[in-house]
Amino acid sequence: MESVGSSMTKAQEQIRPREQQKQATRAKILQAALDLFAERGFDGASIRDIAKRAGVFHGLIKYHFESKEELWKSAVDYLFERQSKEMADPDGFDDLPAREQARDWIRRYVHYCARHPEHARIMVQESLRDTERLRWAVKTHIEPVHRTARKVSQRWIEAGVYPAIPLHALIYMISAAAQSPFMLSPELKHGAGIDMSNPAQIDAYADALVTMLFDHSVRREN
Amino acid sequence: MESVGSSMTKAQEQIRPREQQKQATRAKILQAALDLFAERGFDGASIRDIAKRAGVFHGLIKYHFESKEELWKSAVDYLFERQSKEMADPDGFDDLPAREQARDWIRRYVHYCARHPEHARIMVQESLRDTERLRWAVKTHIEPVHRTARKVSQRWIEAGVYPAIPLHALIYMISAAAQSPFMLSPELKHGAGIDMSNPAQIDAYADALVTMLFDHSVRREN
């Protein structure tokens, strides 16, 4: 699991050791919140358990994040900001042919899902009930992401990479397929005996999805 | 939402009105548990709220189901028994060509997911953490279902309907894609403004998934 770094510069750290400690505490709480919200959902993760995992006193959460709701929103903000950074198109991406773009994007997204399964876990648990938190997440993060996803998908459909199905259908089936085995890795571990944190398994799954989407040519003759 | 019927015969009902009432209460509790476990997860759904929704006194849950864990297991038993009934292959299924079998199965499964979104909601919430409940569900229900799914998938791969990717990858990407928009329908409602309980939307999504899996022929020329 990756740590949530503070945003301090080196100069600031030397001048204000107090502020440095404060941000470090904040980051530890945020990381613990990501872990426990992903594992148990908003209701199931208690403030006291989050504080315990972060190694701080539970009252500090109110001090740093005002409330449990605000802590959750801060955690989700962090998730989507990190996704935006890590899923940025690499250099030369625009010069690739459409099919290679789609193929590359799928591979990168599968690896993102494998690296950060807590993202899908937190968002799925929140998206299957109609709460104020979901509405906030939709407006603040999901809608912007889907807006660009629709634009890109539309281009790939026009290029013949994907079939001409409704954009929301395309987006949901692809993202679900990419996230599923990593989000549900405990189930795969006990059921199929497969460890989805194994890099070989991650690559194999990315290969499988790409094959399923782009390289299955036999079907027409059948 | 469908009701959880009692298994009483008419004769029994007339002879034993007490037993009839008992089973009706049990069924009401089970239905309320399905709703609330799906909406809030095991921890988030309280015994008192389940009883309140069922319109019964909360102590009755211990009387009928012994404990919250046992109530959850009874609810999951019910889910998988219903799935087994409703997903049984229709008459003449074995006589269809492999591709038509796969196409028909996908359509039926999408409609099952639309009819009973609580199934995926309950199981997903349980499958993303490693608990005793998950291990029980894997051994009791998920493994048997996946065993037959692997057999069927293998046949369809050999028939060229699906590409030759690992069976677990095929199963997880297809079931995730089929469940996703119905499981996450609150998100689609607020985000895309789409009501996935609308029969037209259900059919459209089934069409889209079938097109994506079987009828996308342009890709080879690209």
Added chain:
DNA sequence: TTATTTATTATCCGATCGTACTATAATTTT
């Protein structure tokens, strides 16, 4: 050095949780 600010800690409160135990009323059995 002294005064002030503040990051952290220590308690406490009312609410709710799962569940155990007892009471009751109505049916079923004898």
Added chain:
DNA sequence: AAAATTATAGTACGATCGGATAATAAATAA
């Protein structure tokens, strides 16, 4: 009709929840 059974209701307990308030200790500002 009397006795036994039992489905349902009432209540109480210990634990834990989110959050509020007060105390403390250390760093910063004066």
